[in-house]
Amino acid sequence: MPPTRTVNSMTDRMTREPEPNDIVLEVKNLQTWFDTGRGGVLKAVDGIDLTLRRGRTLCVVGESGSGKSITARSILNIVPKPGRIVGGEILLHGAGPNGAPLNLAALDPKGRQIRAIRGHDIGMIFQEPMSSLSPVHTIGQQIVEAIRLHRPMSKADARARAIEMLAQVKIPRPGQSFDSYPFEFSGGMRQRAMTAMALVCEPKLLIADEPTTALDVTTQAEILDLMKGLQQLHGMALMFITHDMGVVAEIADDVAVMYHGKVVEHGPVNDIFFAPQHPYTKQLLNSVLALEQRSHLAGKSVKANQDDVILDVSNLTMSFGGRQPFFGRKLDGPVKALDGVSFALKRGETLGIVGESGSGKTTLGRCIMRILDPTSGQLIYKGRNAPAVDLAPLSRSAVKPFWRDMRMIFQDPFSSLNPRMTVFQIVAEPLRNHGIESGDELHERVAELLQRVGLPREAMSRYPHAFSGGQRQRIGIARAIALKPQLIVADEATSALDVSLRAQVLDLLLDIGQELDMSYVFISHDIGVIRYMCDRVAVMHRGRIVELGETQSVCDNPQHAYTQSLISAIPKPDPRLRGRTSRIRYISESVS
């Protein structure tokens, strides 16, 4: 049994009441607009008020387009063109003459005053740790630069301070890491380095713009722990921007909910979660909480035959040859993306495959569809009224007929639809290629499909770029069900969608699944989504299935240590649970 450690997350205290005279930064009626050309204007931030207090965390939460990132950038006055701050005040307490508040919005964005504040009084960390650090400078160089910009220090002193900071953010071997390049690190390590860089001058306020969105859930838990610890140590104010209500519940003291550039509601975290006032907040919470349980549609499919197995995977193995950088360590020789995976999928069943990055879940999905060739193992597929066939050794052309029956829904709604084809052409493609219909009949069929997924007929003549992400995903679904398949592999089908859309799309999939008697293999990194819709779940780690069982029992009572660590790392959207659940850390090899 691999070793585990139980770690109590550092948020052992209850939520506190704010103290007066504790204010670090006040935003009053901030307005940031974007010129959209031809006189048009987009009001990205349209009159918001925020208060940031020492030692307290304010979470700014909202979906895409709400203006939360622009708010963060407005505070530091680094709004990208063609945006500009048109009104309002950003008062940094204690920074003006005689300790009076200084209005940052009124400062020249390129001037010396605001530059002295950036990095020194206010630090900021960003979402994408890979591209937010310079690829051609060492971590140490970048941190030392941050130090020497604001404090006169010798190079040796600055180096010592930087290494001290790297140790504080728990980067192993800080002395060596100082001379490493960002691409040598994993995502979690890079984020720690960025945090070190932002905090090295001990700022009063740290702004974090979705710092954990691009990280695995276990890594995310580590980083959240780190931030809380650092906040306790330094006592700075923390402004944490996110779209994940679970994270908000985990770390926030105060919450501000943003929608279309306005703060629709703000208050202490308990108030927001248990007594929301604004309809948008309520709707947001509802969508989040809905995903905390099973869908009302789930599990309703007729469990006809326990023995009616349509897909039987045994010992599936897939290796990629050659050198592969594997998060900080380069392995020579082939990498096993799949290592002896076995499971059986029954008709009408929804099987979830959950795992983090590098677990092999996407590779599994593509091997099932035979887009990739497995190295060994069996993939026995039984079509409707057809004998069972082993797909694994078949050539590309022999597999083709099976693609009528096995279809795929892709993750990225932008790249999975050919932008140069109309919606009609896209959805008609599978129909055309199987010679099913043509002409008017084809038109009717496509219109039916579109209506089934909740899109109007007129959508047929439009191009994908006219639709939102959620709508495009529906077009992808229409394309997938066009041939009434028996099995659909959905590879992160809802990961690119806003939370409020996810439940709708998942319900749609369940509904269609029941109507057409389809099975799903549903791949995701988000166990909440899987819990919502899947009957059984397989947990993958490093190419192996470590646990497989009914969704409810795996989620409530995980057996394998890795599953335990995964489940315990997921932030629950309930502030009362903060600090009570102890997180289990799964220590296998790499440090995140």
Add this chain to the structure above:
Amino acid sequence: MTTDASPPADLLPDVPPAPALARKAHASQWQLMWWQYRRHKLAMVSSLVLAFIILVAIFCEFLAPFSPNAFTPRYTYAPPQALHFFDRDADGSLVWRPHVNGYKVTIEPTALRRTFVVDESQKYPIGLFVKSDPYVMWGLFTLETKLFGPLKKGDPMYLLGADRLGRDMLSRIIYGTRISMSIGLIGVAMSLVLGIILGGISGYYGGWIDNIIQRVIEFILSLPTTPLWLGLAAAMPNNWPPLRIYLAITIILSLIGWTNLARVIRGRFLSLRTEDFVTAARLDGASEPRIIFRQMAPSFVSHIIAEVSLAIPAMILAETALSFLGLGLQPPIVSWGVLLQEAQNIRSITTAPWLFFPGIAVVIAVLSLNFVGDGLRDAADPYRQ
């Protein structure tokens, strides 16, 4: 090769999206490209210039006032004549009468060189649709009218001066337009075929075929081209008819110019191969040819058009250089490069600086092609965020 990278971040960025795209729901790729192209002002202007040049190339026989090889020894190295639009009558009133002034020619006895002084007393009226010597249009039918020229046949009109044999520079430049531009087009067409085939194979199949073709391309690109052209051009026998030489030159030029196109096409194929919509089309049951032509091709047609329009100038410049050195086209074929041969020695240039004008024609043609190509390249992918 798909390994999980990091879990997907929210793909819709929290920055205002390009509102322009949202409005054009029904716009096809070509319409979007046109709207994008329109914003490139220089490209729009250059398109007009280019259209004008192409018109000149097509109608050169009609537009040139004189035949390109008609020579008048009396007017050797005559300087350009200014075109006047108004004239004063005997009673002093201004009247619309376009004309050029003649010269008083004196011959310097020692150097046997002519000096030309403008003589206002000689006036040669100019008009539109004038009668001229019969000529053959497009090798098909005979005409006797030119767009503009001296009203009286036989009058001198040297708007851009005359060369060593008294031939009209303007007419020669106009005729040269056809040859120079067409070499560019035909040469690029051949390069395109080679480039599509090799670049397509390279990008579509990948693996060792790709490797080999890439090494070959790198090798060719690393060779200095002029010695190779010179060698190939010098290899042509002198006694070939002009047309065959013309074709041979275009073949030589295209043999070296295909590498760039191949690279662009290969690059597009490689990036398209991993696109989800291509995989989706495969899963939809599309055959490989259908995938290539229906799914991938529309995606790089626009890139090809952009690269082609950027490759033509290179051909034109190459032909000009070769002909200038005397290793390309030969007289009596008239191309800009052949015309520039006259400007080869310093004495002739100092006597007659208007021998540079074919060079200006080259610059204008290449410049407008480059701007148009730049505009096309910017517009080639209208879906780029």
Add this chain to the structure above:
Amino acid sequence: MLIFILRRLLWMIPSFFAVSVVAFTIIQLPPGDFVTSYAADLATSGSPADPATLAAMRIRYGLDQPMVFQYFRWVGNALQGDLGMSFEYRTPVTDIIWNRLGMTALVAFCTLMFVWAVAFPIGVYSAVRQYSIGDYIITFLCFLGMATPNFLLALFVMYLSVEYLGYSVGGLFSPDFVNAPWDFARVLDLLKHLWIPVVVLGVAGIASLVRIMRANLLDELGKPYVETGRAKGLPELTLILRYPTRVAMNPFISTVGWILPVLVSGDVIVSSVLSLPTAGPILIQALKTQDMYLGGALIMFQCILVLIGTLLSDILLVWFDPRIRYDN
């Protein structure tokens, strides 16, 4: 990194051979050989040689052997340092070419430095001040530079010098210094003349490199790490020069791979216009008279010059970019 250099050096060996095959083929393409053109020359000057003498000449020069044999003999000799005889000048090829090739290398190298030194700051400026008046002017001048044939520019420069300075600026040395020994005064004279071919050759190169630098820098300027730098409090100019410019330098340096062949090839035409003592003029002559060994050696060494330049730029790139270093 050492392994990388070693690998590149090993790769150059087949390239050298490929180049020699190409050079040899080009020289042999025209029908006939040196003896044919020599005979034609004699015929036009009025004293045709008799066939027996021509046949003897053929045998003496080894021109009667099959192609493949001639090739291997040439390569074999070359590897021992014997590049053969020039038929036209009746002297060993080695005596003729080293001086010339040295000049070609000098002009190409100086032009390269000039192009980089000028294109880099202009490209940075153009990207940073995108859509300003300066950017539009620069863009237009760049396109103009790329549209002008280099020999035309050379002619124009000569014309200007004659019209306004009264003398021709052709050649690399003033008449006094042509055969003088190398001393400081000669170097100074060289510099006084060198700038013209360097400018003429470099204009087109500057123009395309400015465009490349501008495009790459514009790409980098939009990347997140620039925003991080701004949030740290870096002044704008320092930020731009230290981070995105540094990253955009990579494609810039790797342009040597194709700039160098363009320079060496451009040199051929320009030097015949400006009468420079580089390899160009004698190459043209050698091709016209089918002076096999001379022409072959010249083409081959020009190609080798380019290959060496590319190797140096690859090494420079590896040293410069840590990502490549670690990947290899």
